[in-house]
Structure formats: structure tokens, C-alpha cells
Amino acid sequence: MTARLIAEYGGIALGLSLAFWGLFHQLIVGGAATIFRNVSEHEARLFVMSWVAQGGFMTFAGLLPALLLLFHNSVDPAVRTVIGVTGLALILLAGHVLLTGFRTHVRPVRIGAIFELIFGFYLLTLLILF
Numbered sequence: 001m002t003a004r005l006i007a008e009y010g011g012i013a014l015g016l017s018l019a020f021w022g023l024f025h026q027l028i029v030g031g032a033a034t035i036f037r038n039v040s041e042h043e044a045r046l047f048v049m050s051w052v053a054q055g056g057f058m059t060f061a062g063l064l065p066a067l068l069l070l071f072h073n074s075v076d077p078a079v080r081t082v083i084g085v086t087g088l089a090l091i092l093l094a095g096h097v098l099l100t101g102f103r104t105h106v107r108p109v110r111i112g113a114i115f116e117l118i119f120g121f122y123l124l125t126l127l128i129l130f
Helices: 003-027 029-033 041-071 077-099 107-129
Strands: none
Touching: 003 029, 003 041, 003 107, 029 041, 041 077, 041 107, 077 107
């Protein structure tokens, strides 16, 4: 096996892990919404919407590169473009979570931000090295 192939398999595994975490993130939104007491209905809906949107983004950002690496390879220019854009988007979203109060967020949000940061840097490293 070549180093590029091993790196692609690693990208597939990390992408699927992020996708499953995003799905889990969406499934636990009801329990997460009950953490905050004395919030209005509008604030609760806004919280649920943002929680589901972040989980959906993580699922999509994990599945898209993983499936492209599975069915194509990292040499294809279209795959390289998707890898670069997705990696940058993941790093930006993780940076946003870190800047908006990493310590004050609930644990699933912090874990998701760490997943996003790791996978984002992995994708950009894959893009640069191969």
C-alpha cells in the first residue's frame, strides 16, 4: 500500500466518524435543549435550529469527502477542490466555536468542534502532501 492510499483510508475513517457524530448531534437535540432553564420558546427554537444545523453540517462535511475518497482518489482535481473547501470550512466553524466560548459550550459541542478541527487539518494536510 502506498502512503497516499493509507492517507485516503484515514480520511474516509475520519469523515465517517465526523458524519456519525453530526448525526448523533442532531439526535440528542431534545435533551440538550432541556439543559437551559427559564428560556423563552423563541430562544429554545433558535437553540434547536442552530444545534440541528451544526449537526447537519458536520454530517455533510464528513460524508462528502469520505465518499469522494472512497469512489475516486485524492488526485482528481474535483476531489481536491472539495477536500480543500471542506477542510477550510471545518476549520472556520471549529474556530468560531473556540472563539465564542469553548469552555461555556456543552460537551457535545466541544467534542464536535475538536472533531471538526482534526478532520479539517487532516483534509488540508492530505491536500498539501498528495
